[in-house]
Amino acid sequence: MKPVSRVSGKALPLGRADVDTDQIVPSDALKSISREGFGRFLFSEWREDPDFVLNRPEHAGSVVLLAGPNFGCGSSREHAPWAIQDYGFGAVIAPSFADIFRNNCGKIGLLAVELPQETVDALLSLVRADPSATVTVDLEARTVSAPGVTASFEMDDFTRRKLLSGLDDIGMTLTHEADIAAFEARRPDLLPVTR
Template identity: 50%
Template sequence: MEPLITHTGQAVALRRDDIDTDQIVPAEYCKRVVKSGYADALFARWRQEPDFVLNRPAHAGATVLLAGRNFGIGSSREHAVWALKDGGFVAVVASGFGDIFRRNAMNNGLIPVDQPVEVVQELMAEAERDPSFTLTVDLQQLRLVVGGRSWPFEAEQRARELLLQGLDTIELTMRRGELIEAYERRRPSWLPTVPVGSGSEHATGGAR
């Protein structure tokens, strides 16, 4: 992944609380087996309303999504994060995130910026007044910056470092191979395994 240190971009306000990942990407789009090309899936049902904020030409270039409380709850579908990225977004500023969404976002370089409701409200009002309203998400300093004002935000330290350096998290875990092997030797022997064929005595053979 490309290193991500700081991002400055146009913000758009989506004034809704409790936006679940079914709204971000409806399930029918989760039939696909690819990881990109989900721009058409992003808020697909809401986009059918002509006046939906993301349909307005003035917001076409937005890269920072301002949303209400509790963003990205529900289904674990990472498609929601892929779609936001394919839709041009680099950060989401909201008051609270679903735990799985937050993790998926960091795994893909979409920055979840958790802010108090008052801050988000203030930013939303400005984005609605001026569609060219721009803000900066500084992952190095962990600050959200608008003109002379700024607010701190939190990010899991390791996930942040990985993004800053563009590192592969799986590679880092694989470097712990000896520790993993040592752990595996300590595991109780009764723990279950499901090798191929373990359910075959029950197979009907009618599978297509």
């Protein structure tokens, strides 16, 4: 996982509430365990509508996804954040997230930022009026800023530190490699060892 401290650029004004993981990436696309290649399935059913916001050329290259409340609800499929990240988004801003979805985002380096509904509405209005507006998520400062909008957000220190350091769960474990090796060296020979 790459370290992430800031995501800045255009934003996609999705704004829909209760978007479940099957709407984010349909179950028939889940044929791989690799994180790569799922971006092409992102919101695939909705993208059949030529007027869907993700199909509009003015939103091409967006790196921040602006969503409605309860984003990522439904099943716990980790493919949903994989698809969002693989498509090119580095952050999702919403009034609330499903817990498992938010946790899955933190495990892959995708920022899931909760802001009050009125702040998300202000960002949605701004981006709908000016699709070229820059939205910046600064993880170090724990702020979101855009023309006329500045807000602070909360993120637990552990997840924030992992994201800033670029450490996934395995990477966090490997920061204790010397302790693990010392423990294994002290174990009796009759017990299994890890290699």
